Amino acid sequence: GAVVSQHPSWVICKSGTSVKIECRSLDFQATTMFWYRQFPKQSLMLMATSNEGSKATYEQGVEKDKFLINHASLTLSTLTVTSAHPEDSSFYICSARTGTSDYEQYFGPGTRLTVT
């Protein structure tokens, strides 16, 4: 159990366009979802935390108007990279947690974004 999927697994887009990445918990309800970004040879960087039905909490330095997060249901969160630039090219990973009593985060397989 505890499977998290991401779609797409990889995407190439042109500079200035927007890209939406979906994160789904397949067999559990995720009250909290996390979005991470990982550049080559670096560790995970938390971008934002989203709770179902409320606005996401963004980490310092992450532009909320550029990285739009929607957690509309207990099984789906989306990250939209708006007006993408080449420097947004990265590995985006989501994770999900059932609640504060469940310590483990279940990670999706990640989405490789390349902006040309």
Next chain:
Amino acid sequence: GQNIDQPTEMTATEGAIVQINCTYQTSGFNGLFWYQQHAGEAPTFLSYNVLDGLEEKGRFSSFLSRSKGYSYLLLKELQMKDSASYLCAVMDSNYQLIWGAGTKLIIKP
């Protein structure tokens, strides 16, 4: 500030044992995690320690000393497939994970 330290890279031989250390300074503590991450893939959960002591799970064991702010991941009977990055992460008082930069483990035949 919050800080997680672990070695950048380690090399070990197939069949041997390797210990990857992690030291931490965080605002609050709700447990320490070890994750394995192969290149181009998302992290996979290995272990969770919240009490002092050793947790053994097959070839992998994880140790925690809260008073010292220290943990290690012990890998026995190393296999080539164990070549990966190993991430140490601490859950702080807000239940958020603070991540280390990861240790790249290279296994040689």
